[in-house]
Amino acid sequence: MSTLPIVCLALGDFYGLGDQYVSRMYEMLGRHCDRPFQLYCYTDRARRLPAAVETRDCAGWSELDRPGMRTTTRKLGLFNPAYLPFEEFLYLDLTLVIRSAMRPLLEFATGSDKDLVIVDDWHHEGYNSSVMRIRPQPLRFVYDAFVAGERYPQKVLGDQEFLHAVIARRGAQARVDLFPAGQVISYKQAVRTGRRDPGLARRMVDEAVIVKFHGEPRMHEAFDPFHHFWRIRLRDWAHGRWRSPVPTRELKREWLGGPGRQA
The missing domain is CATH 3.90.550.10 (Spore Coat Polysaccharide Biosynthesis Protein SpsA; Chain A)
Known part of the structure; x- marks a missing residue:
């Protein structure tokens, strides 16, 4: 090959x-x-x-x-x-x-x-x-x-x-x-989707090959615990979501290449 x-x-x-x-x-x-x-x-x-x-x-x-x-x-x-x-x-x-x-x-x-x-x-x-x-x-x-x-x-x-x-x-x-729909997805879109349809947001990430971080936040921001709490988790809670449907922790682990801390 x-x-x-x-x-x-x-x-x-x-x-x-x-x-x-x-x-x-x-x-x-x-x-x-x-x-x-x-x-x-x-x-x-x-x-x-x-x-x-x-x-x-x-x-x-x-x-x-x-x-x-x-x-x-x-x-x-x-x-x-x-x-x-x-x-x-x-x-x-x-x-x-x-x-x-x-x-x-x-x-x-x-x-x-x-x-x-x-x-x-x-x-x-x-x-x-x-x-x-x-x-x-x-x-x-x-x-x-x-x-x-x-x-x-x-x-x-x-x-x-x-x-x-x-x-x-x-x-x-x-x-x-x-590219077929779903192979490359937007992190920002997945987060927004999760606020109205958590199941769909989770499936989007699970079925994706690549998750693109466009605009804000970039990976070093989204995976920073302080930024993640103030810019993402508080908005989830405002929508009554105590557990984010977007597996940021898993994406962080992929980016870091190791266990990573929970975002």
Whole structure:
């Protein structure tokens, strides 16, 4: 079986925890990816990472900087085959927890004949780019369009809405596959769902391969006992839920790679 390239981006200070987030990503992959893989960390600064993680410099991707755009806009560099010399690769955000065996997700991603496999966004029409299987050569038009100065109406000035818009403008939707619903879920959505339907929230997490932490809180916040109490548990109690249906303790254990304390 060939080695699967897996790519992550570690840009900027990243809460002062970038090295830790990359290292924990590598450890989660070691537990849950049952095929040979190589993790490539594209970063704009020197980092102290496990020796098995291959570091590549993306500090020179400055053509992707545009006033007002979020740092995540640099994800559009993933669609430049000169930067990513792989026929295809799996991209993973650092702000997620891999909670179970990746086989069903990888089988779908690598088995699809589409150039892009991506998450259907949980909140509005469009894509969520936290998990992607990318074939950069046929998708180079995404990168080229941004560098050429193309602009689209965006509520959030980052990579996701631009990616969705440029694919729609070129009528390239048939080149995109969506991961099956439930394989990649939103932690925030699971918490909110738990306040009206605890059983559904628990099933969402149990059936997910990956739980994405978007916006606030990030993992180091959600898994901090003080933050978890004041920002999550008090709201649960206000809704009459004395036991959270979202197993934050289990997710914390996956992220830490050990027993972990109860959140």
